[in-house]
Each structure stands twice: as structure tokens, then as C-alpha cells.
Amino acid sequence: xxxxxxxxxxxxxxxxxxxxxxxxxxxxxxxxxxxxxxxxxxxxxxxxxxxxxxxxxxxxxxxxxxxxxxxxxxxxxxxxxxxxxxxxxxxxxxxxxxxxxxxxxxxxxxxxxxxxxxxxxxxxxxxxxxxxxxxxxxxxxxxxxxxxxxxxxxxxxxxxxxxxxxxxxxxxxxxxxxxxxxxxxxxxxxxxxxxxxxxxxxxxxxx
Numbered sequence: 001x002x003x004x005x006x007x008x009x010x011x012x013x014x015x016x017x018x019x020x021x022x023x024x025x026x027x028x029x030x031x032x033x034x035x036x037x038x039x040x041x042x043x044x045x046x047x048x049x050x051x052x053x054x055x056x057x058x059x060x061x062x063x064x065x066x067x068x069x070x071x072x073x074x075x076x077x078x079x080x081x082x083x084x085x086x087x088x089x090x091x092x093x094x095x096x097x098x099x100x101x102x103x104x105x106x107x108x109x110x111x112x113x114x115x116x117x118x119x120x121x122x123x124x125x126x127x128x129x130x131x132x133x134x135x136x137x138x139x140x141x142x143x144x145x146x147x148x149x150x151x152x153x154x155x156x157x158x159x160x161x162x163x164x165x166x167x168x169x170x171x172x173x174x175x176x177x178x179x180x181x182x183x184x185x186x187x188x189x190x191x192x193x194x195x196x197x198x199x200x201x202x203x204x205x206x207x
Contacts, residue, residue: 003057006032006039011050013169014041017094018048022172028094028157029072032165033082036060040075042068047094073133080142081161088145088161090168095157098179102126103152109179112194117178118202121150124175129154150175 001009010030017023017030028047031040038058041047045054056064056071060079064071072078078091102109103126110123117123125144130137130153141159144151150160150171158175162168185191194202 003034003039004052006034007052007055009165010039010041010055011052013092013165014047014050016169017092017172018046020096020173020176022096022176023047023094028092029074029078030093030165031072031075031078031091033089037065038075038078038082039067040071040078043070043072045072074138076135077138077141077159080138081145081159084142084145085161087163088149089163090165091159091161092165092168092172093157093159094172096172096176096179098183099152099158099176100156101183102179103157104155106154108152109175109182111182111191112199113182113185113191114178115194115202116174118194118199119205120171120174122148124148124150124152126152126154129156132156 014030026044026046029041030047031038040056040058042054042056054068056067058064058071058075062075062079074093081091106126108126112118125148127141127144130140141151141153149162152158160168160171162171
């Protein structure tokens with residue numbers, strides 16, 4: 001895909017994130033692998049209202065090659081994930097209400113409540129807190145992508161990566177719904193978890 005096609009994809013899925021209130025205001029950032037470079041939303045842009053001028057093309061050291069002169073301050077977090085996972089081509093980092101609630105409570109989503117979550121995520125781990133925009137945060141978050149495609153960021157938000165932007169977005173949508181379900185189970189007195197045998201049966205479907 002050419003650069004404009006990638007921008008158009010990010011604009012469309014950023015708009016969907018805005019419609020679902022996954023990315024309030026100017027919070028969050030979205031990126032795509034672009035050969036040996038990365039296309040990322042610019043600093044201060046709003047994912048729900050992006051235009052073609054609000055993108056930077058950067059190298060894997062974070063240097064701007066073309067486009068907006070000020071890329072997202074979280075650029076190194078995206079880069080570290082791309083370095084760790086050659087199969088990931090798109091990353092969405094946002095602050096949905098329910099997922100961010102778990103992140104700010106420092107609680108991972110690691111209980112086997114629903115078959116879909118076991119199948120697609122295994123679990124959604126919690127990365128330790130790091131100062132926003134810091135290399136410390138980038139490293140603490142990226143290390144979880146050795147086993148997982150989606151990660152909660154302590155006192156911060158949520159990040160997900162996948163081969164296509166559609167797959168990344170759908171995992172975001174499913175995760176936010178799951179977080180809401182988990183909260184509802186607390187209100188209703190506690191969920192009934194899937195047992196180990198049931199989890200093994202679900203995992204066997206992946207084969």
C-alpha cells in the first residue's frame with residue numbers, strides 16, 4: 001500500500017474509535033508499519049478527526065523522514081513493538097473508558113470468563129507504569145508483546161497491534177466490551193469462570 005492509502009485507513013479507523021468514544025479528545029495515537037519506516041499520527045492530533053496533514057513518517061530511531069514535523073510523543077513505544085513483532089503492521093493506542101478503568105486500578109484482564117477472549121487474547125496483561133512518552137514506558141509495554149497482542153498500561157490506557165488495522169480495531173472493540181462485562185459481573189456478585197479443561201478445549205481450536 002502507498003502512503004496515502006495507509007493514511008486513509010488510519011483516518012477511517014480513527015474515526016470509528018472516536019464514534020465509540022475509545023479515544024476522547026487528543027488522547028491516543030495510531031501507527032502503521034511502512035516498509036522500513038513507520039507512519040504515525042502527529043502530536044496533538046485527535047484520532048477521531050484526523051486529516052492527511054496530521055501524520056509523520058519516521059525511521060526506527062524515531063527521526064522524522066517526511067510529513068508533520070512533530071510525531072506523537074509515544075513514537076518509541078510503537079517502534080519498540082514493531083521491532084519485537086515483525087508480524088504486527090498496525091498499532092492502536094487509546095483510552096477507552098472501561099479498559100482504562102482496569103488500567104488505572106492496576107488490574108489485568110486475566111480471568112477466563114468468555115471463550116472469545118480466551119481464544120483471541122489468552123489474557124490481557126498489565127504493563128507497569130512508566131512516564132508517558134518515556135523510553136521506560138516503551139520498554140515496559142513492548143515486552144508484553146512477546147506473548148500478547150493487547151496490553152493494558154498501568155494508570156494510562158490500552159494498546160493493541162495486529163497484521164491489519166481492521167483486526168487491531170476489532171480486538172480493541174472486543175476488549176472494551178469484555179472489560180465492561182467484567183465490571184458488570186462484579187456488580188452481579190461475581191462471574192463463573194471457565195475451568196481448566198474448558199480453557200484447554202478452546203485453545204485446541206487454534207490448532
